[in-house]
Amino acid sequence: MPNPTAAMLVIGDEILSGRTRDANMHFLAGELTKAGIDLREVRVVRDDPDAIVAAVRALSAAYDTVFTSGGIGPTHDDITAENVARAFGRPIAVREDARAILVAHYAGRDQELNEARLRMARIPEGALLIDNPISAAPGFSIENVHVMAGVPAIFQAMLASVLPTLTGGAPLLSQTLEIRRGEGDIAGPLSDLAERYPDLSIGSYPFIRDGCYGAHIVIRGSDGGRVDAAMTELSGLFPA
Amino acid sequence: MPNPTAAMLVIGDEILSGRTRDANMHFLAGELTKAGIDLREVRVVRDDPDAIVAAVRALSAAYDTVFTSGGIGPTHDDITAENVARAFGRPIAVREDARAILVAHYAGRDQELNEARLRMARIPEGALLIDNPISAAPGFSIENVHVMAGVPAIFQAMLASVLPTLTGGAPLLSQTLEIRRGEGDIAGPLSDLAERYPDLSIGSYPFIRDGCYGAHIVIRGSDGGRVDAAMTELSGLFPA
Numbered sequence A, B: 001m002p003n004p005t006a007a008m009l010v011i012g013d014e015i016l017s018g019r020t021r022d023a024n025m026h027f028l029a030g031e032l033t034k035a036g037i038d039l040r041e042v043r044v045v046r047d048d049p050d051a052i053v054a055a056v057r058a059l060s061a062a063y064d065t066v067f068t069s070g071g072i073g074p075t076h077d078d079i080t081a082e083n084v085a086r087a088f089g090r091p092i093a094v095r096e097d098a099r100a101i102l103v104a105h106y107a108g109r110d111q112e113l114n115e116a117r118l119r120m121a122r123i124p125e126g127a128l129l130i131d132n133p134i135s136a137a138p139g140f141s142i143e144n145v146h147v148m149a150g151v152p153a154i155f156q157a158m159l160a161s162v163l164p165t166l167t168g169g170a171p172l173l174s175q176t177l178e179i180r181r182g183e184g185d186i187a188g189p190l191s192d193l194a195e196r197y198p199d200l201s202i203g204s205y206p207f208i209r210d211g212c213y214g215a216h217i218v219i220r221g222s223d224g225g226r227v228d229a230a231m232t233e234l235s236g237l238f239p240a
Helices: A023-033 A051-061 A079-087 A096-106 A115-123 A153-165 A183-196 A225-236 B024-035 B049-064 B078-088 B096-106 B115-121 B152-167 B183-196 B224-237
Strands: A005-011 A038-045 A065-069 A092-094 A122-124 A126-132 A139-140 A145-148 A175-177 A199-208 A212-221 B005-009 B038-046 B065-069 B090-095 B120-122 B127-129 B139-142 B145-148 B173-179 B202-207 B212-221
Touching: A005 A023, A005 A199, A005 B024, A023 A038, A023 A065, A023 A096, A023 A153, A038 A051, A038 A092, A051 A065, A051 A079, A051 A145, A065 A115, A065 A153, A065 B224, A079 A092, A079 A096, A079 A139, A079 A145, A079 B049, A092 A096, A096 A115, A115 A122, A115 B183, A122 A139, A126 A153, A139 B038, A145 A153, A153 B005, A183 A199, A183 A212, A183 B024, A199 B120, A212 A225, B005 B049, B024 B065, B024 B152, B038 B049, B038 B078, B038 B202, B049 B065, B049 B078, B049 B145, B078 B120, B078 B139, B078 B145, B090 B096, B090 B224, B096 B127, B115 B120, B120 B139, B127 B145, B145 B152, B173 B224, B183 B202, B183 B212
Parallel strands: A005 A038, A005 A065, A065 A145, B005 B038, B005 B065, B065 B145
Antiparallel strands: A038 B038, A092 A122, A126 A139, A139 A145, A175 A212, A199 A212, B090 B120, B127 B139, B139 B145, B173 B212, B202 B212
């Protein structure tokens, strides 16, 4: 049975302007690989209502699960929640269980639960809350879309809540061989190897180090014996 | 006149599996902002022919300029060139000027211009070559799509060749104020400010440092006087 598929939607002008370097995509990619879920596509869009709606609809329809990051805070540029609701034609309003979480969090602090912060309790109808152990304001899951924060520490905490609820596949195993030759010298035998192991993914990732060319050859698959066999052949083709 | 728009397409299983952390998106975003070109969307897709064709067509139709990274080397998993050609219905074959570049590069080295390396001289009909001062194998530009390498040093060198050929807009100016208060305390006055400066983009990017909440407020616009004025008001609202 093929592994379940996933996509990610990163929302935020700050990524596209170069101000902030996204860190959540790389983290999510590693976690999904460990869980046996294939991350197939990532899109990064602006803080723009129509761009968010279009991307949510396209990715939700094409993949088993979608993760979003960013745009769920209290400020005017946080427009993810209402546009995910709009993508699914759901009303959105402050929900009592979400408000109660914020009330409890801000009670006894020197921060007040003002109108701006209350925006973070707006949840689309029918959504499930995602726990935020760091700053309380919850994410939410609606249809197959999990809406999470952009701040990496909070994104990671929310992902830890969501991942155990998903059905994974066979974890992808991988082995890597570093070959200190130009990719062009490796390409022919490597292509033959890939043809003989059509059930494995064999990738070549070139690098330049100290002025010399090399490549990391990564062999991936869910059957450890097959990965071992292909790696043994590869090592024989290109002895260190 | 609004600034020209751009999108990026990152091609490669290694990004989506979490093996490699993409560095080109952040670099491109910064360079385009300096050039006055608005990066509107980024997509990351697998080494999959149909995924590449669909993304190239969608982004090429929606934005003024598209940059791709990855998949133009000599190995079997380098399938970008033929699928960009396919996206535009163009034939692709080894082209003499591209072959000549490779012949000159490999002459006198201990690497041979074998069949695998010759794949890197396959250029879609009607494309312009993009200079690769590092490892010779060229990128190419076809329609409004610039096809470049994934290795960051080569991506950056190719971008340096392409950028001067593009028409930019007014460079985006930005000023940042760090406010050591929770976003929820800032949100109300910030929203008012944003309404009074509709020509500017005002973003709030929260952080957690030493257990305390804060936010960077970034004011962006192409009119330096307006950015100054808004920043002066903002500083008055939230004195350090």
